[in-house]
Amino acid sequence: MESVLLKLLFPSPFLIKAMSAVPVATLGYAGLSEVRGKHMQHSKFLNVGEKKPIEKKIRVSSRTGMLIAYTPPFLAGAASFGIFPDGDLRFLLVKSTLTFHFFKRILEVLFVHRYSGGMEVESLITITLSYFTSSVFFIYAQQLAQGLTEPAIDLMYPGLMLFLIGISGNFYHHCLLSKLRSKKDKEYRVPEGGLFDLVICPHYLFEILGILGISLTAQTLYAFAFSVGTTLYLMGRSYSTRRWYLSQFKDFPKDVKALVPFVF
Template sequence: MYCNKDLLNYLSFGMVLAGLWHLYHHKKIQTCYGRHMEHTPHTRLVPASLAWFLQELPAIVIPILLMLIPHKPNNVGKMLLLGTFCLHYFHRTFIYSLLIRGRSYPLNVMMGAMMFTSANGFLQGHYLLHCAQLDEWKTDCRLKIGLLFFYTGMAINLHSDYCLRNLRKNGEVIYKVPKGGLFKYVSAPNYFGELMEWFGYAIATWGLPSLSFAVFTTCFIGPRAIYHHRFYKGKFKDYPKSRKALIPYLL
């Protein structure tokens, strides 16, 4: 399969525009899942574990399918970066989906997420497998710095999710003030970690497709972190005043 640069550019700029559109249209209300979900008679729900499994799966399957298409041999650097991308979604698909404690998830949100992970799986896979130039990956400091950011962010993300899961005992449905790790500094360290992952990935790959994904992620989960912060402040009178929403000491 040859490198289609025009398609890459269209998808990349489309992802940035989609992120900006989401940012604009969700200034006053967040995507309705998790704590922000509103039950209405017309809302179709699916089990949360099944929803997360199905919506994250295309980001792994599509890059694997692209690897089966005949193309020029790839160097270790490309496979390392593609493996890094897939590692995040392997965890989301096969581990996080089993650990999540939410009971229901809106069907329309799941379908929208599936469309996004399908497009993004193709975008990142096609770029790395067929277009990226990483001949000097062994000596490229951007790759090393980017991977350091990615895996640091992933560790923060996983630990923050662990802290959230263990706030409540089985059967409890009340909200509690999250504690542990970077929760000391921000209300949504899981989102902060994920932003570190994808901006690290963008630095490591040094390409428009990965940068557009990082920008989209910022537009999507950045406002959500702020709404989480407002939720905690409104629900708990003794919520730590020094705690920021997303970025320690800044935001």
Template sequence: MSGSYGLLVLLEFGLAIATAVGLIFITAPYGRHGRAGWGPTVPARVAWIVMESPAPLLFLGVFLAGEHRADVVPLVLLGLWQLHYVQRTFVYPFLLRGGARMPVSIMAMAIAFNTLNAYINARWVSSVGTYPTDWLTDPRFVLGVLVFLTGYSVNLWADRVLRGLRTAGNGYQIPRGGLYRWVSCPNYLGEIVEWFGWALTTWSPAGLAFAVYTAANLAPRAVSNHRWYRERFPDYPPQRRALIPFLA
């Protein structure tokens, strides 16, 4: 891995470090942490669709331009990627409750990241990386797919629990049951696990960069959410951790 492509992968690792440091001091102003002072806003549903669109669409375009686009393993990897991002881009926004809004500045930063991330991962899967058919039986691929699907399932389940609470019409409430017994943000835990599964399945620096960035972005968010719950609800379960059961 060299040249401009290698620099783009290194850029994503650098963004992960910068993001983690920044989010320690500043909580991104959307969702429950929404607040004034971040410029013009758009409806959250619109923001999610627009900012996530590069992930499935650009990925597909770059993939189809790659020399390995018709190979079996890259097609399976394409399916895994789209499994997540078609849901996140074209289904999840329409499941959102309430009239939340998102700053255009946050949306723009997400567009930039998703453009970079989709490009480096699609380029690796369809051009830079080499995946013979027997990669399908490699332990790294098999374990990676299992980890990916486990994280994906946890993420969907946890989001569904949160939507169910909002549907009750009582605003934010304490989520309970399942992984919510141990952590405040199993949705973030699931997504982090999912993309480390992707990194293992693809066995690629691009996949690892994405997994590291996901953790750098969502771990501080989980800590902020955990603190928000504890401040808002005096009866919040004291044994619950922010992201990792029994640890943190």
């Protein structure tokens, strides 16, 4: 296993090795918490599985919350072009794809998504810190890899192609979700079209593919660890989302999976 990783990844200093355990542990635990019914308190899961009295919660609108969450990592990515102006093509692609990933999210918040609920500030702080710190270490790990011997197996261009597939599929399914209701409509409906006929969270599936694409482009240990952590969390979130739809809609098709068609 170690020999395979040496062919795929740049060598990592101790700090990056230590920090690489953080996204796997924290996001993995968050995904397990979703399965157990303790959810990040936003959107359809606001007040679901939460023991704190509703009147004691501090909330913001979902639109405001997600805009706050996505802006710091976007700014971190944008700032990296000035902080680290030099670098090879791989570093440029990592900075560009990561920055564009969050820029797209901000645009979707402003012009695509239809929100029906709010977001608890405690969850907002957790999500924002996770996105921001992960972006910073993602870029920093790539900076430390500058000048090192390239991995024996070059995945930069396959990673870039996977990123483009992931971000395009994610955007397409977000557009399908936005068409389910008008701006004033707050009711949830069972999504249809695209891969929604096979899984309830195809947007999560393509988000995983997009993050994995950036990680393959980067080929650092931290990038790989972040993609693993993201996958674990979105597996848990999609599982709980499917369970929520089953509880809310009696006609929800039982053959529609959570994340991976025909499998999970």
